[in-house]
Amino acid sequence: MTLLDGKKTAAEWRADTARRVALLKSIHGRAPKLAAVLVGDDPASATYVRLKAKACEECGIRSRIVHLPADATQQQVRDTVRRLNRNSSVDGIIVQLPLPSHLDYKDLLQLISPGKDVDGFTPVNIGRLALGMQCLPPATPAGIIELLRRNGITTRGRRVAVVGRSNIVGRPMASLLMLKSDMGDATVTVCHSATPQYELEAILRDSDIIISAVGAPGLVKAHMVRPGAIVVDVGTTRVDDPSRKSGYRLAGDVDFDNVAPKCSYITPVPGGVGPMTIASLLHNTLTAFERKHSGRKS
Ligand code: NAP
Numbered sequence: 001m002t003l004l005d006g007k008k009t010a011a012e013w014r015a016d017t018a019r020r021v022a023l024l025k026s027i028h029g030r031a032p033k034l035a036a037v038l039v040g041d042d043p044a045s046a047t048y049v050r051l052k053a054k055a056c057e058e059c060g061i062r063s064r065i066v067h068l069p070a071d072a073t074q075q076q077v078r079d080t081v082r083r084l085n086r087n088s089s090v091d092g093i094i095v096q097l098p099l100p101s102h103l104d105y106k107d108l109l110q111l112i113s114p115g116k117d118v119d120g121f122t123p124v125n126i127g128r129l130a131l132g133m134q135c136l137p138p139a140t141p142a143g144i145i146e147l148l149r150r151n152g153i154t155t156r157g158r159r160v161a162v163v164g165r166s167n168i169v170g171r172p173m174a175s176l177l178m179l180k181s182d183m184g185d186a187t188v189t190v191c192h193s194a195t196p197q198y199e200l201e202a203i204l205r206d207s208d209i210i211i212s213a214v215g216a217p218g219l220v221k222a223h224m225v226r227p228g229a230i231v232v233d234v235g236t237t238r239v240d241d242p243s244r245k246s247g248y249r250l251a252g253d254v255d256f257d258n259v260a261p262k263c264s265y266i267t268p269v270p271g272g273v274g275p276m277t278i279a280s281l282l283h284n285t286l287t288a289f290e291r292k293h294s295g296r297k298s
Pocket of ligand 1: 140163164165166167168169170191192193194195200213214215216234235236237273274275277
């Protein structure tokens with residue numbers, strides 16, 4: 001069994017991004033810039049935004065956090081996004097989710113200019129991805145593809161089970177895997193909460209690659225995984241752990257201790273998909289900057 005080390009792979013990817021950023025800065029006289037819109041005081045969201053800003057800085061990408069109060073109105077957040085769309089020094093925009101419950105996140109996400117949508121969440125980018133057109137792909141599934149690619153794993157002709165069909169992970173993951181390309185061309189089955197348990201187990205047992213994005217610790221058990229399978233665990237759930245100073249630990253969807261010995265490759269949680277998601281966001285910001293300067297649209 002080989003561990004798919006997301007930390008190491010993401011560090012290599014970020015180093016490539018940093019080299020490209022330095023080159024483009026010397027050509028265009030400025031570095032790419034990411035703007036993150038943070039609404040309210042949710043500690044986890046604030047931490048994620050800070051981590052993204054720090055990762056940008058380490059790659060030479062400039063960043064700006066636009067922090068709005070928890071009671072910001074829909075109109076105020078809309079105006080902020082529109083201002084960032086018009087700001088020519090901003091190349092990428094993200095709206096950190098989840099937003100306070102009084103805000104309509106779908107309405108806000110679709111306001112982001114598709115060429116600056118570095119999370120890849122707008123209907124235009126999702127639609128372009130589904131049609132196999134040039135787009136900015138959602139960061140987590142694109143990060144998973146890069147994790148596989150950089151570790152010498154191709155998906156062509158392989159049976160892949162994607163568990164979960166959310167708009168940010170499962171659904172775009174399936175779209176990427178179905179593209180006509182070296183890192184696509186897979187035979188994809190998508191499972192979700194309405195998939196009967198016996199069906200889920202049969203599909204997973206029949207798959208060369210399993211990508212689980214549910215948020216249910218222990219969902220993927222050893223008897224559901226065929227020997228030699230490749231398992232990518234996207235799930236990240238906080239579970240109580242009094243033995244830790246923080247009082248919790250992060251758990252994936254996969255029963256790692258029992259599944260790992262059967263696999264050819266497996267991602268850990270944490271340290272698997274998470275670091276690749278941030279590296280992917282940086283890569284998308286660089287791509288948005290490059291396309292702007294080459295005059296191409298998203
Ligand atoms: P989500 O929006 O809650 O979607 C969960 C999906 O799982 C839904 O499609 C749901 O089906 C499906 N599901 C629920 N129970 C199931 C079951 N028993 N069997 C099969 N499918 C089931 O979650 P998400 O945003 O995609 O995130 C999923 C997990 O990945 C979470 O733990 C999240 O924290 C983690 N995550 C990690 C990263 C990272 O960078 N590491 C990034 C994003 C998300 P229905 O559609 O039928 O409800």
